[in-house]
Amino acid sequence: MADGSSETKSSNQMWGGRFASGPDAIMEEINASIGFDKKLYAQDIRGSIAHATMLAHQGIISAEDKDKIVHGLDTILSEIDSGAFEFSRRLEDIHMNIEARLAALIGPAAGRLHTARSRNDQVALDFRLWVKEELQKTEKALTGFIAAFLDRAEEHAETVMPGFTHLQTAQPVTFGHHCMAYVEMFGRDRARVRHAIEHMDESPIGAAALAGTGFPIDRHMTAKALGFREPTRNSIDTVSDRDFALEFLSIAAIAATHLSRLAEEIVIWSTPQFGFIRLSDAFSTGSSIMPQKKNPDAAELVRAKTGRVNGSLVALLTVMKGLPLAYSKDMQEDKEQVFDAAESLELAIAAMTGMIRDVTIRADRMKAAAGSGYSTATDLADWLVREAGLPFRDAHHVTGRVVALAEQKGCDLADLPLAELQAINSAITDKVYGVLTVEASVASRTSFGGTAPSEVRKQIAWWRARN
Numbered sequence: 001m002a003d004g005s006s007e008t009k010s011s012n013q014m015w016g017g018r019f020a021s022g023p024d025a026i027m028e029e030i031n032a033s034i035g036f037d038k039k040l041y042a043q044d045i046r047g048s049i050a051h052a053t054m055l056a057h058q059g060i061i062s063a064e065d066k067d068k069i070v071h072g073l074d075t076i077l078s079e080i081d082s083g084a085f086e087f088s089r090r091l092e093d094i095h096m097n098i099e100a101r102l103a104a105l106i107g108p109a110a111g112r113l114h115t116a117r118s119r120n121d122q123v124a125l126d127f128r129l130w131v132k133e134e135l136q137k138t139e140k141a142l143t144g145f146i147a148a149f150l151d152r153a154e155e156h157a158e159t160v161m162p163g164f165t166h167l168q169t170a171q172p173v174t175f176g177h178h179c180m181a182y183v184e185m186f187g188r189d190r191a192r193v194r195h196a197i198e199h200m201d202e203s204p205i206g207a208a209a210l211a212g213t214g215f216p217i218d219r220h221m222t223a224k225a226l227g228f229r230e231p232t233r234n235s236i237d238t239v240s241d242r243d244f245a246l247e248f249l250s251i252a253a254i255a256a257t258h259l260s261r262l263a264e265e266i267v268i269w270s271t272p273q274f275g276f277i278r279l280s281d282a283f284s285t286g287s288s289i290m291p292q293k294k295n296p297d298a299a300e301l302v303r304a305k306t307g308r309v310n311g312s313l314v315a316l317l318t319v320m321k322g323l324p325l326a327y328s329k330d331m332q333e334d335k336e337q338v339f340d341a342a343e344s345l346e347l348a349i350a351a352m353t354g355m356i357r358d359v360t361i362r363a364d365r366m367k368a369a370a371g372s373g374y375s376t377a378t379d380l381a382d383w384l385v386r387e388a389g390l391p392f393r394d395a396h397h398v399t400g401r402v403v404a405l406a407e408q409k410g411c412d413l414a415d416l417p418l419a420e421l422q423a424i425n426s427a428i429t430d431k432v433y434g435v436l437t438v439e440a441s442v443a444s445r446t447s448f449g450g451t452a453p454s455e456v457r458k459q460i461a462w463w464r465a466r467n
Contacts, residue, residue, distance in 0.1 A: 031329075032089045036336050040094050041080050043129040045073045047122065048098070050225040051205055052113055060116065060215050065109040072106040073098070094126070095119050116215040117208055120239040120327045124204035127335060129226065131248050134342045135197050141349045142190040142255075146183055146467050148356045153179035154460050157453045160438045161276065161366035162375055169373030172438040175366060177451040180459050182262060187463070189255040196251055200244035203228035207238035210326040240326040242316070245338050249313040252341045256309040259348050263303040266355060270296050276369070278360040283351070298351050305344040312337035370438040374403045374413055379435040379444065388427035398425045412436075 049070050056066035076098055079085040091097045103110040156175040163173035203223035206213065212235040219231035232238040269276035270284075283298040316337045319330055377399050384395035401424050406413050414436040421428045434440055446452045449459070 031092060033093045033332050033335070034087050034089055034091065034097060036339060037094045037123075037126075038080075038087055038097070039335075039339060040123075040126040040130055041098065042077065043126040043133075044094050044098055044122070045077050047125045047129065047205060047226065048113055049073055050222045051117060053225065054218055054221045055112070055115055055215075057221065058216050058218055060217070061112045065112050068106040068109040069102070069113050072102045072110065075105060076101050093119075093123075095122055116213040116217050117205060118210075118239075120209050121204050121207040121235075124207070124239055124241070125226070127242075127338075128200060128204060128244055131244050131338065132197060132200060132227075134338075135193050135248060135251075138251075138255075138342075138345065138349075139190055139193045139197070141346065141353070142186055142193065143467060145349055145353045145356070146186050146190070146463070148353050149179045149183045149186070150460055150463055150467065152176075152356060152361070153183065153456065156361060156363070157456045157460070159361065159363045159366060160370045160442055162370045162372065163451070169369070169375050171378055172370045172375050172441045173445075173451040174442050174453060174456055175361060175363075176453070176456040176460070177442075180456060180463075182258070183459075183463055185258045185261075186255070189251065189258060192251045192254065196244070196247045198229075199247065201229040202232045203230070204232050204238045204241075206231060207235035210236050210239050236326045240323070240328075240331075242320055242331060242334050245334050246313070246316055246320065248338060249309070249316055249341055252309050252345045253306075253313045256306040256345060256348060259352055260303045260306040262352060263299040266299040266359070267296050267303070270294075270299075274369070275365045276362055278362060279355065280358045280360070282358060283355045298355060302348045302351055305348050308344050309341045312341040367438065371412060374406060376413055376436050376438065376441045377403050379441045380413060380432065382444075383432055383435045384425070384427070387429070387431065388425070390425075390427070 052061070052066050052069040052073075055061040056063050076085065079101075085101070087097055088100070091100055099110065099113070102113065153176040156179065157177075159175040160172055161175045161178065162169045163171050163178070203219065203226055205222050205226070206217050206219035223229070223231045232241075266277065266279070268274055270279050279294065279296055279299075284294045284296055316334055319333050323330055380402060381392065381395040381399040384390045384398055385392050388395075390398065402413060402416065402421060405420060405424065406416055409416070414433060418428070418430055421432065435444065442451050442453070444452065446455055449455065
């Protein structure tokens with residue numbers, strides 16, 4: 001007796017205190033997914049109703065059983081929506097939780113619902129429906145985000161600011177033009193979302209475990225009922241495919257990277273050293289010890305969430321990289337990554353949209369900074385090419401000497417006397433002063449996609465017609 005008790009105690013210690021009942025408790029803990037896949041309940045019920053309706057239409061189950069199933073599933077949907085439904089870890093996942101409750105509600109007819117399907121194609125359907133809906137939400141959010149940038153771009157089509165390369169002042173641009181750069185970025189993100197929706201718009205239900213079914217099902221009927229373009233074309237690929245989830249995470253990672261770049265600029269621009277923008281209290285916080293501070297916490301958190309989204313992509317790529325066809329239980333690890341990334345992306349887009357609409361643009365600080373660092377030097381070089389006929393490399397050399405002179409005298413290029421400019425190159429005339437201001441610089445950049453206010457307004461109009 002003592003030996004047996006000692007052995008049991010030792011065994012339980014080996015398994016760990018949390019799993020006092022031994023291997024069964026560990027298996028339940030590692031196998032159960034209801035803690036996260038209950039998020040798919042609406043998609044699971046929707047898919048089951050479509051499947052039951054098709055089975056009855058094809059004469060595989062009776063119309064009476066179909067009506068019982070649909071009524072029972074509607075009841076379960078109401079129970080879950082109201083919070084009255086009790087989820088059980090013992091039943092592993094959302095599919096078995098709903099099926100068990102359906103049996104309790106309608107009896108033996110519930111057992112007919114699973115005819116001609118498997119949990120493999122069932123979960124592929126539920127998850128695909130959820131991702132498709134999330135992509136549609138993301139498309140809508142990005143459209144609103146782009147609209148916010150278009151409004152600010154139109155408002156500041158003529159607001160001059162420094163353009164940067166290497167975070168060093170390069171050439172003057174307009175803030176409207178800078179906003180339109182983000183319109184292009186997030187426009188590409190939205191295009192990727194739209195392509196992903198089209199790409200994954202195929203219904204998995206009916207592939208069964210991996211080989212299809214011998215029942216005379218109509219997969220085109222269920223695909224149409226569930227809003228898919230068509231059914232998938234290979235049953236093995238259907239149950240083993242998670243490309244749609246990977247594509248979602250890839251899109252999310254790229255969009256989060258763009259959001260992070262914007263967040264970084266907001267953080268930099270809101271510092272006293274730049275002072276280009278002023279954040280409202282809605283998107284910033286104070287310091288617990290320094291009363292003068294206003295911290296861009298919302299932007300910083302958006303920047304940080306990019307790490308979560310990127311991590312989710314790498315995690316699922318790693319899960320999928322070594323799986324033989326068809327389904328493996330490893331694929332249960334797909335959903336938490338997608339759910340977390342979707343939540344992070346949705347929140348980040350909402351926060352950044354709010355910030356862009358809410359932020360105060362300090363045009364005076366932007367203009368003052370636009371002329372720093374001799375940002376119109378390229379305009380001088382271009383003028384020497386156009387007006388004096390110098391080869392660009394010679395003009396570049398002359399401009400370098402002019403910049404060196406301005407540095408020596410501690411003044412801007414436009415403040416240098418004409419005689420001193422002509423001492424460097426006699427072809428320079430007083431007309432050169434027309435290109436040395438930041439306003440003249442941006443106005444001259446009229447090439448397609450350039451920073452000239454007239455060109456910025458053309459691009460705004462193009463995007464408004466398509467947003």
